[in-house]
Amino acid sequence: MNWNFTDILTPPDKPFGTDGPVIVEIGFGNGEYLEHLARTRQGCTVVGIEISRWCVTKAARRALSAGFRNVRLIHGDARGLLRYAFEPRSVSGAYMNFPCPWPKRRHTERRVTSPRFAALIGGRLAQGAAFTLATDVEWYAEQTREAFLSNGCFSAGPVERNPEREYVTKYERKWREMGRETFVTRAVKMAEVPESDTGKEGEETLDIEADPDIERLSLSDRLRPVLGESIRKDGYVVIFKELFTSGGDAALISVITSDEDFEQHYYIKVVLSGSRWMGKLDSIGHPYRTPGVRASMRALSKIAGIEF
Numbered sequence: 001m002n003w004n005f006t007d008i009l010t011p012p013d014k015p016f017g018t019d020g021p022v023i024v025e026i027g028f029g030n031g032e033y034l035e036h037l038a039r040t041r042q043g044c045t046v047v048g049i050e051i052s053r054w055c056v057t058k059a060a061r062r063a064l065s066a067g068f069r070n071v072r073l074i075h076g077d078a079r080g081l082l083r084y085a086f087e088p089r090s091v092s093g094a095y096m097n098f099p100c101p102w103p104k105r106r107h108t109e110r111r112v113t114s115p116r117f118a119a120l121i122g123g124r125l126a127q128g129a130a131f132t133l134a135t136d137v138e139w140y141a142e143q144t145r146e147a148f149l150s151n152g153c154f155s156a157g158p159v160e161r162n163p164e165r166e167y168v169t170k171y172e173r174k175w176r177e178m179g180r181e182t183f184v185t186r187a188v189k190m191a192e193v194p195e196s197d198t199g200k201e202g203e204e205t206l207d208i209e210a211d212p213d214i215e216r217l218s219l220s221d222r223l224r225p226v227l228g229e230s231i232r233k234d235g236y237v238v239i240f241k242e243l244f245t246s247g248g249d250a251a252l253i254s255v256i257t258s259d260e261d262f263e264q265h266y267y268i269k270v271v272l273s274g275s276r277w278m279g280k281l282d283s284i285g286h287p288y289r290t291p292g293v294r295a296s297m298r299a300l301s302k303i304a305g306i307e308f
């Protein structure tokens, strides 16, 4: 069977949540709970974020087979994507089921739920909306609850042991049959998260200078000075990798950005429009407009006179 993943996997032009309510599931695995969310929240866009490409493919097939039109999937690390792919205060509910608790001290950094995560998702949740974590590891549920309470903007009741669940996946059912327990933490957003916790950006200084004779240069001569150059700033790094030109009036430049460990590979397309060189983020990579991505566009404007 041929699958058409375009609609379900293509990021929208605007952040999720701009055009209506959004429900998020982080680490959806095979997509069974996501399917439940899509079925029961028909008026919302249900956005799944998953770091495993294989899981994204499986869940995409599941959602397409079921005919859901309100599901979108994003491949990547939720910690970066929550910040850049969602409109602030737009998420009506967020769920995370049975994440790996990474018990070893040296793996603490890999745990998704942390005070930093609480601040991040707090900026994306609407007032009164909740983040719900289900786990089979009691200390992890307690630690998550504390991370949210320490933020000061959430309320959370005690961790619940084996509460009634609105939907039980095959995985959880098998788990329970083996005598294992489920612990649930639910943190409700009560107040706004201070803006300083939800991202920073500013003008960067560039080591390369624009050629004073830039107007007389060909397109490749304008763009070549940035190749191999990097912009490093608090919070992001930008590297201009390769240049591809065609016939002198069009070019693609490949760029890598890392915004606090959220890495993106994408192209900027430059074409001649009348007498102006116009740049555009190319649709192949579908980058999110992170501070790093915006810095790459600013750099091309300053050094190569490209307009965006």
Ligand SMILES: C[S@@+](CC[C@H](N)C(=O)[O-])C[C@H]1O[C@@H](n2cnc3c(N)ncnc32)[C@H](O)[C@@H]1O
Pocket: 026, 027, 028, 029, 030, 049, 050, 051, 052, 055, 076, 077, 078, 079, 096, 097, 098, 099, 100, 112, 169, 171
């Ligand atoms: C143990 S599985 C649970 C899957 C599913 N929620 C369930 O209940 O069956 C944890 C899932 O979280 C995903 N994951 C781990 N870290 C992640 C992150 N930072 N962002 C998004 N997904 C992540 C993993 O790839 C995996 O699919």
